Amino acid sequence: MKRSRATAAVVATLVAAGGLTACSSDGGGSGDDGPVTISVVQYQQTRIDALQAEIPGFEAAMKAQGRDIKVDLVADVLTDEQFKTKITQQLIAGEAPDLIDIGENLVPGFAGAGYLAPLEDDLEAWDGWDHYRPQFKDAMVRQDGSIYSLTHDTGVYNLFYRKDVLTQLGIDTSQPETWDDLITRLEAVKEATGEAPIVVPAGAAWGGGTWAEGFQPILGGTDQDFYDADSGTWDLDSGGFEAVFDLYAELQSKGLLPTQDLQNPNPWEPTKYDAFPAGTLPVAAQGSWGWKFDWGPEGQAPIPQLEDKVDTWQYPALRDGDQPFGWSPPGFGYAVPESSDHKDEALLLAEYLSTGEPLARQLVASGAASPRDDLADVEPLASEPKLLQAGDDLADSVFVPTGDGADQVSQAVATATELILNGDADGEEAYDAFKKDATDLLGPALVKQ
Amino acid sequence: MTTVPLETAAAATTKLPSPSPRRRRRRSGDRPLILLLLGPSALLITAFIVAPAVYSVYLSFTNTQLTGFAARDPKFVGVDNYVYLLTNSDFLGSLGQTGVFVFFSAIVGQTVLGMVAAVLLSRPWLRGKGLFGAAVLMPMVVPEVVASLTWASVLTSGPEGTLNRLTGVFGAAPADWLQVVPLASIIVINIWRGVAFAMIMFQAALEDVPAELIEAARMDGARAWQVFRHVTLPLIRGPVFLYLLLTTISTVGVFGLVYFLTQGGPGGQTRLAAIYIYERALQFSQIGIGSAASIILLIIVLVLGVVYVRLAKVEV
Numbered sequence: 001m002k003r004s005r006a007t008a009a010v011v012a013t014l015v016a017a018g019g020l021t022a023c024s025s026d027g028g029g030s031g032d033d034g035p036v037t038i039s040v041v042q043y044q045q046t047r048i049d050a051l052q053a054e055i056p057g058f059e060a061a062m063k064a065q066g067r068d069i070k071v072d073l074v075a076d077v078l079t080d081e082q083f084k085t086k087i088t089q090q091l092i093a094g095e096a097p098d099l100i101d102i103g104e105n106l107v108p109g110f111a112g113a114g115y116l117a118p119l120e121d122d123l124e125a126w127d128g129w130d131h132y133r134p135q136f137k138d139a140m141v142r143q144d145g146s147i148y149s150l151t152h153d154t155g156v157y158n159l160f161y162r163k164d165v166l167t168q169l170g171i172d173t174s175q176p177e178t179w180d181d182l183i184t185r186l187e188a189v190k191e192a193t194g195e196a197p198i199v200v201p202a203g204a205a206w207g208g209g210t211w212a213e214g215f216q217p218i219l220g221g222t223d224q225d226f227y228d229a230d231s232g233t234w235d236l237d238s239g240g241f242e243a244v245f246d247l248y249a250e251l252q253s254k255g256l257l258p259t260q261d262l263q264n265p266n267p268w269e270p271t272k273y274d275a276f277p278a279g280t281l282p283v284a285a286q287g288s289w290g291w292k293f294d295w296g297p298e299g300q301a302p303i304p305q306l307e308d309k310v311d312t313w314q315y316p317a318l319r320d321g322d323q324p325f326g327w328s329p330p331g332f333g334y335a336v337p338e339s340s341d342h343k344d345e346a347l348l349l350a351e352y353l354s355t356g357e358p359l360a361r362q363l364v365a366s367g368a369a370s371p372r373d374d375l376a377d378v379e380p381l382a383s384e385p386k387l388l389q390a391g392d393d394l395a396d397s398v399f400v401p402t403g404d405g406a407d408q409v410s411q412a413v414a415t416a417t418e419l420i421l422n423g424d425a426d427g428e429e430a431y432d433a434f435k436k437d438a439t440d441l442l443g444p445a446l447v448k449q
Numbered sequence: 450m451t452t453v454p455l456e457t458a459a460a461a462t463t464k465l466p467s468p469s470p471r472r473r474r475r476r477s478g479d480r481p482l483i484l485l486l487l488g489p490s491a492l493l494i495t496a497f498i499v500a501p502a503v504y505s506v507y508l509s510f511t512n513t514q515l516t517g518f519a520a521r522d523p524k525f526v527g528v529d530n531y532v533y534l535l536t537n538s539d540f541l542g543s544l545g546q547t548g549v550f551v552f553f554s555a556i557v558g559q560t561v562l563g564m565v566a567a568v569l570l571s572r573p574w575l576r577g578k579g580l581f582g583a584a585v586l587m588p589m590v591v592p593e594v595v596a597s598l599t600w601a602s603v604l605t606s607g608p609e610g611t612l613n614r615l616t617g618v619f620g621a622a623p624a625d626w627l628q629v630v631p632l633a634s635i636i637v638i639n640i641w642r643g644v645a646f647a648m649i650m651f652q653a654a655l656e657d658v659p660a661e662l663i664e665a666a667r668m669d670g671a672r673a674w675q676v677f678r679h680v681t682l683p684l685i686r687g688p689v690f691l692y693l694l695l696t697t698i699s700t701v702g703v704f705g706l707v708y709f710l711t712q713g714g715p716g717g718q719t720r721l722a723a724i725y726i727y728e729r730a731l732q733f734s735q736i737g738i739g740s741a742a743s744i745i746l747l748i749i750v751l752v753l754g755v756v757y758v759r760l761a762k763v764e765v
Contacts, residue, residue, distance in 0.1 A: 081732060084732070085731045088516060108517070109516030109517045109734065110516055112516065112517040112521075113514075113515070113516045113517055113518070113521060114520070114521050204713070204714065204728075205712060205714045205715070207732065260625075260628055260715065263628075263714045263715030264627075264628065264714060264715060265710075265711060265712040265714060404517045404518045405517065407516060407517065407734055408517075408733070408735075410733075415539065418716060418717065440533060441733075441735070443512070
């Protein structure tokens, strides 16, 4: 009797728990007409603040359309690597927020794994899609022909330099046409100051940034054949790889890179946040968000009179026949997890945030250029000449979309450039190490034979 | 807290008379109670330790990744991951660094200093034992993140770092200690953090050493070091080896302290095996390779454990 009572109690508890779970699992209601609460995650404080300010406008706009949609902002301040680790676990578990804002470098891996919902059909039906610049529409298409994230901000990677410092040192500040030209100037800076004069992300400590913000832009400017989108394979024999490793090795061997700082945890702090603002390291490879996010008045390391003191060069030509160039990856984009119960509502929010004044305000907050062609007159972006210029520069910039295996290539590049920083390898040896490592990590299916 | 030497306990266990039939009946009648008491723990251990470990063994034989197309369709790759790791200089280097870290911080540093502290605290002439004990215990009770922050402040580069202030008194220039001597720095920090546990264990063991044996040795003319070497140490061999086993296991698994301070850098100089596994499994999403590295580390720790147990001749 006692046993049957105990069994009944256990069953009742399980039923009650199941009922409660069912009640709480719909996130505040579902259905086409009923109230819906969607969640959106941001992990950078600047973007959190910018998004927070747009949520009431979205909810009001939806209400005006007869939709009751509430937005729950998941503000989680993390580094890029921490966010990647966390969101990956959430996506695997099917527990990711309904809308996630992720960098372009994360999209191939997540899309390949099936964590993200394809968006192309909905985007074709959206009137804002016609205003996206063609190069971004192309760059957003993944290996399987689908689009998995809606780019909302972008930028151009260039070489930012301290105009005031170089002028004071008597160094030419015109656009260097070739890396040889630039290296000659950098050597003159080093001779005058005794300090390493340029930072280009390299090594393991910079994480995925070594590939995405350091190596890939230089590679993409000299070699557009390192990834074959048709076959979805990486051509590790493509000539640009060795040329870029040689460049890193030359910069290191001539003492032009801050090798010790690059091997620190958070290497961007002593370089971009300390030395560049101090003027002791006058050249930095950097995206256009540097105008706001890094060195703007509200940035991580503000530089007073920024626009008077700092200017940009395009990346110089690396090999014969190359021209100076800027690098323009799609940047951050909104993606909807496949596991979301509110995909339509999440995409509505993504579209709202990627349109008109809401987008213009976010672009100014994060210091990004617009992937759309209809924001030049929209305030507050219209009052930001540097960001508008970055938008214009997009037309002349290059980007090589990649696919599955980007994580592995990123890792192999980080390891090989670390060898250079340590002085354990020259360019050729680093390239050999990279090729072996990347071949192992990618496997035969992802390496062009 | 007192500790019964394991040899004594084991010997005592073997001398127990076999239980009477009545007692055996009572024991079999206790089975539901034993199940009730042990069942939840066994269930939790199975769910959260055994099952993930078994799953990890399975993953180590696959090319499972967390992202990319391989995440959709992982394949069995046999021992490829193990072959890759055992021929990979980064992984072998991380094992070497782990060995150096464990040897100098746990086996040498914590054990020797813990023993010195325990012996000192057992001396009747020592004044301020409470203060001394509290000072040694403090690092153990401080959360790992707080300990890391403290040392980040002590070792920070520039003249504002605590250590640089001290060396500056003698005219030395400020140094970036985590750059210049990264492995030595984390070894010192781990000694600082773990010496209290060693002290507690050895203190308890020393209390069980019969005073008359010490007295007899002294009356025979043995000096303090000879008494310690030939009388005390053999008597506490069991607890010492048990401590070595525990500290080796826990030090091999040290992650947070090192990750917070150096993230494995600079240049991989502090990339311990735990950091390597984290990088592979979570940063680079290669959970198959990360699992294989974990299993290799587990096997190494198991072998070390068996060696300790054999050396100590204790039953655990």
